[in-house]
Amino acid sequence: MRILIAPDKFAGTLTAPQAAEAIARGWLRRRPDDQVELCPMSDGGPGFIDALHAALGGELHEVEVPGLAGPAVTARYLLVDRTAYVESAQAVGLDQVPAERRTPMTSSSFGLGLILRAALDAGARRIVVGVGGTATNDGGAGLLAALGAGAEGARLDGGPEGLTGLTSVDLAEARAAVADVALVVATDVDTQLLGLIGATKTFGPQKGLSEEELLIADARLQRLAECTDRRLATAPGAGAGGGIGFALMLLGAEREPGIGLIAATLGLAERAASADLVLTGEGSFDFSSRAGKVPYGVAEIAGAALRPCVVLAGRVLIGAREMRALGVEAGYAMSDLAGEERSLAEPEAVLADLAERVARTWAIGE
Incomplete structure (x- = not known):
């Protein structure tokens, strides 16, 4: 057999x-x-890079990024020719933070944005981001900040709590940073960003959000969507990674189911x-x-x-x-x-x- x-x-x-x-x-x-x-295999979450590296070869690059629970962590991305494969969980993975130390109201996807910036500096012209198994629920606002996005009335790199008072978001610099790059977001779920079937309500509890915080965090992400693109918030996969999918779509990323991308590649x-x-x-x-x-x-x-x-x-x-x-x-x-x-x-x-x-x-x- x-x-x-x-x-x-x-x-x-x-x-x-x-x-x-x-x-x-x-x-x-x-x-x-x-x-x-x-x-x-992988669905875009932890193991995404390992599965692709085993199949494609390429070079693994290390990037030091802020840790979600204190010390900096060393994350990796895979560069094959001019395509970079990035695993969100390398920077903001749920498994990196013990349950008792998770702080989802202030945790940010900023470190993931630093990996994207490093891949851009290394000459990547296509970046595929596997999104899954993350501890953040900030709508990808931190990622946007790391690429140069600005905001009025709030901090993009401060988690959902940092979005309190948000009045506007300027994506011009972040979009310019990836203007000549093909972005792909490989998601492990079809979840949208907001509401009863959105990222916060569906996955917030496993990240440590209390019942009260679920409502607050979802409201903060709703404000982020209103200041950027409310329509994209309803797209399948926008809620992946606590909204990292949404942030990448704001930058022009095409969404692919992670399992389909891995299956085709392998x-x-x-x-x-x-x-x-x-x-x-x-x-x-x-x-x-x-x-x-x-x-x-x-x-x-x-x-x-x-x-x-x-x-x-x-x-x-x-x-x-x-x-x-x-x-x-x-x-x-x-x-x-x-x-x-x-x-x-x-x-x-x-x-x-x-x-x-x-x-x-x-x-x-x-």
């Missing part, structure tokens, strides 16, 4: 390459003569067509997986190639009928096999054990 292994990261425990290797190791314990092909459709079975996975396989996440994207591609797709995850929180609606034949959970505590303590070992069990069920000829 030929097995294509194309997982996302398992948030907080395994990178996508680590997950792919663990699945392969477990499968081969049961089926040592099978051909396995590893294709670690030739996933062709690789799926040559496999007998496609395995994918993520930390929690749930209803949010449909909103631009890796398992859904991989399952769509596998389905188009008429290949079965199976999910291995830390937890599986949807039933068989819902899985079929997502194009997934079956889902298997590490927590069901070994319990949540051991799955978190020994994720590679448990995932390998789970893959070995899946091989017994899905291997042809057994």
Whole structure:
């Protein structure tokens, strides 16, 4: 059998390459003569650069940017010819800040803007920004400030709180900085910027915003939209990364689903067509997986190639009928096999054990 292994990261425990290797190791314990092909994936969030670097090569560049919780952090971007690939989570990632130290009302995307400026200085003429897994909720105002945008009545680099009193925004310098550059924003969700289905209401709680702060932060982003482009605030993906998608669209960026961009770059459709079975996975396989996440994207591609797709995850929180609606034949959970505590303590070992069990069920000829 030929097995294509194309997982996302398992948030907080395994990178996508680590997950792919663990699945392969477990499968081969049961089926040592099978051909396995590893294709670690990303939806634009953490792991975006690693997946592209493995496929495209290129040069990794380091940039020191302000940390969200104090000390500066070293972020990387990938330069391939004159295209720069930037991962928002490198500068403003949720995983960089312990839950008890998150300050979403004052955290800014300024550091991400510094990475874009460094890529511009390095001669990039196309910049692809993967947006996902961020700790900020500032509508991308900090990013705009780092590229030269100005404001009256407020600070663009002060998080939602800094936008209090905003009366106008001047984007001229920021737009001039990227005037000769093709910008692409690769998003992991379709969320718009504002309202009940917007960035703040949907993802603010996981970033640490209280119920009261959700209302305040959304109002601040609404004011930012009114001072720039209210229409763009309703665009799919504008709410990605707490509004980083919106800021990049203000600068002329074209939006692409991150999973689609990665899949095309890695030739996933062709690789799926040559496999007998496609395995994918993520930390929690749930209803949010449909909103631009890796398992859904991989399952769509596998389905188009008429290949079965199976999910291995830390937890599986949807039933068989819902899985079929997502194009997934079956889902298997590490927590069901070994319990949540051991799955978190020994994720590679448990995932390998789970893959070995899946091989017994899905291997042809057994």
